[in-house]
Amino acid sequence: MKIIVTGSLGNTGKLLTSILVAAGHQVTVISSNADRQQDIEALGATAAIGSLSDAAFLAGAFAGADAVYAMTPPGMGGSNIVANNTRAGEALATAIQQARVPRVVVLSSVGADLSSGNGPIAALYNIEHLYNKVPGTAFTYLRAGYFYLNFYADIPLIKGQGFMGGNYPANTVLPLVHPRDIAAAAAEELQQPSGKKVRYVVSDVRTAADVAKVLGQAAGKADLPWVEFTDEQSLQGMTQAGLPEEIAGLYTEMGAAFRSGKLQADFEQNGQPVSGKVKLEDFAKEFAEKV
Numbered sequence: 001m002k003i004i005v006t007g008s009l010g011n012t013g014k015l016l017t018s019i020l021v022a023a024g025h026q027v028t029v030i031s032s033n034a035d036r037q038q039d040i041e042a043l044g045a046t047a048a049i050g051s052l053s054d055a056a057f058l059a060g061a062f063a064g065a066d067a068v069y070a071m072t073p074p075g076m077g078g079s080n081i082v083a084n085n086t087r088a089g090e091a092l093a094t095a096i097q098q099a100r101v102p103r104v105v106v107l108s109s110v111g112a113d114l115s116s117g118n119g120p121i122a123a124l125y126n127i128e129h130l131y132n133k134v135p136g137t138a139f140t141y142l143r144a145g146y147f148y149l150n151f152y153a154d155i156p157l158i159k160g161q162g163f164m165g166g167n168y169p170a171n172t173v174l175p176l177v178h179p180r181d182i183a184a185a186a187a188e189e190l191q192q193p194s195g196k197k198v199r200y201v202v203s204d205v206r207t208a209a210d211v212a213k214v215l216g217q218a219a220g221k222a223d224l225p226w227v228e229f230t231d232e233q234s235l236q237g238m239t240q241a242g243l244p245e246e247i248a249g250l251y252t253e254m255g256a257a258f259r260s261g262k263l264q265a266d267f268e269q270n271g272q273p274v275s276g277k278v279k280l281e282d283f284a285k286e287f288a289e290k291v
């Protein structure tokens, strides 16, 4: 099959490309950075250099494709994040329609069933709805859990303050995922002519307290506590750590949605499907290497 991977050699793109090349597919990887060409070719794929906001470039890259892995990078500019990410989805939808791509597997998120109050995930709600209007293409939305990798940002807090925390309590149940499990699910779906419209991709379901305990242990801090912050403390902590105000505000909104339970409600109503293999304790081994 001729398969196009957006997302370059990022967290999911690189792993997915390796799986698809090993399965004998003809893979093209889209990157915005010409310097990435050699690394893409070293994986056995072809590079297409251009922007995910450029519908004409994308339509050219998608011509004759059997399937596309469509993701929108998290930071499409430092401001108007939801609008900018939605615009990348618009460009992708236009290109998918123009190139008449039969099969598209989309990286979405737990919480993308909500139009607002879910932080940056609102863009993925918009994007799922844009894709739903494209005729003749079989879409599958991979609604991924919260990436384990996000916890790398907590290393300074763990080392400096001796706790982990967020604006949700220790007993909050979090759907967590490793990019390896996303790549495996995406590869499986891309090789099928159609699939379920929404597929949750979650590796483990654990409380925030568990996350602190297990990752604390990996960091050499036994019984690391999870501390609940107020929304104000959360926002302030992120901006003090150098995050721009807008994205810090969106992450705070997302944390509040975890606290209320509405972010994970649809996943839970669907029976909390855990198809991934990488458990929190497995990720803790990778985490230990970065601390």
Ligand SMILES: NC(=O)c1ccc[n+]([C@@H]2O[C@H](COP(=O)([O-])OP(=O)(O)OC[C@H]3O[C@@H](n4cnc5c(N)ncnc54)[C@H](OP(=O)(O)O)[C@@H]3O)[C@@H](O)[C@H]2O)c1
Binding pocket: 006, 007, 008, 009, 010, 011, 012, 013, 030, 031, 032, 033, 036, 050, 051, 052, 053, 071, 072, 073, 074, 076, 107, 108, 109, 110, 124, 144, 145, 146, 147, 150
């Ligand atoms: N973090 C979470 O907890 C979470 C949970 C659920 C879903 N998600 C979703 O997962 C997605 C992120 O996936 P990921 O972690 O695989 O991505 P990633 O590794 O952060 O980024 C993928 C790559 O996209 C490329 N890129 C950036 N801007 C581009 C542009 N304008 N045009 C073309 N390529 C561009 C970059 O590579 P080049 O420099 O080579 O272009 C980047 O390395 C987001 O949509 C996010 O909402 C995240």
